[in-house]
Amino acid sequence: MKKGISAWSFASRDADECLALAKKYGYDGIEWALSNEGPVRYDSTEEDIKALREKVASYGLETYSMAWDHCWENSLTDPDPEVRKRAEEAVKKQLQFAAWLGCDTILVLPGIVENIRPGFDVVPYADAYDRALSALKRLAKFAEECGVVIGLENVASKFLLSPIELRDFIDKVGSPFVKSYFDIGNVLQVGYPDHWIDILGDRIAKVHIKDFFKNTAVQTHVGLGEVDYKAALGALDRIGYDGWVTAEVFPNEGETNEYVLEFNSAAVDRVFSEK
Secondary structure, three states, X not given: OEEEEXXXXXXXXOHHHHHHHHHHOOOOEEEEEEEOOOOOEOOOOHHHHHHHHHHHHHOOOEEEEEEEOOOOOOOOOOOOHHHXXXXXXXXXXXXXXXXXXXXXXXXXXXXXXXXXXXXXXXXXXHHHHHHHHHHHHHHHHHHHHHOOEEEEEOOOOOOOOOHHHHHHHHHHHOOOOEEEEEEOOXXXXXXXHHHHHHHHHHHEEEEEEOEEOOOOOOEEOOOOOXXXXXXXXXXXXXXXXXXXXXXXXXXXXXXXXXXXXXXXXXXXXHHHHHO
């Protein structure tokens, strides 16, 4: 498996700064994020994106996936049809940019029943399910044209709360270009990583790694929480997963960005060595 780092883990979005730090601390690649700033912006051109691809290669690193900064504000399941339209257009931009970057996957939130950010109303579960399913069936066609997989991340949105439900949802979409972006840490709030991995199987396209404390929304650095990595990685072995594992980690109060990158790189290496 290869070790990646999320763009959200950097204090800066300057491409050279991110790439230099990723290289320094032993990561194999970066998961960029579509944003208003940084190297992957809404107004980026094909030339901009391809130049970034060349820059990444010049550091001996890879781009393999892409996220989106504003996925919580713009949900595929929002009650407002204009917000849903904006979300679909952003996912399409992710897909196009990912194709130009040479990524094979993007990260997408399948839907939100309850938002972790204040100021949003709760969306009825049945409405969220129907809207998400319809949107992803439409987006799957564009994903296939781009040759890029939409990876649905399990997050704290009170939606798709079990591995069986997520498995069946993916199967209902019915496209090899819609899979799971499995987050080992996030799932600890509702279940056990190895259970989810065994059930999702080859539907898992990419993996996030972080740590969590059970039954809370508190996350921490790899190895400092309650995730059973040996069980999780054992399950990944059972399903034959040997792709990217991306550290999606953030500084605690008083920690420097370099400390976070260095600590989690070493922690992921340790987890891999002990599996």
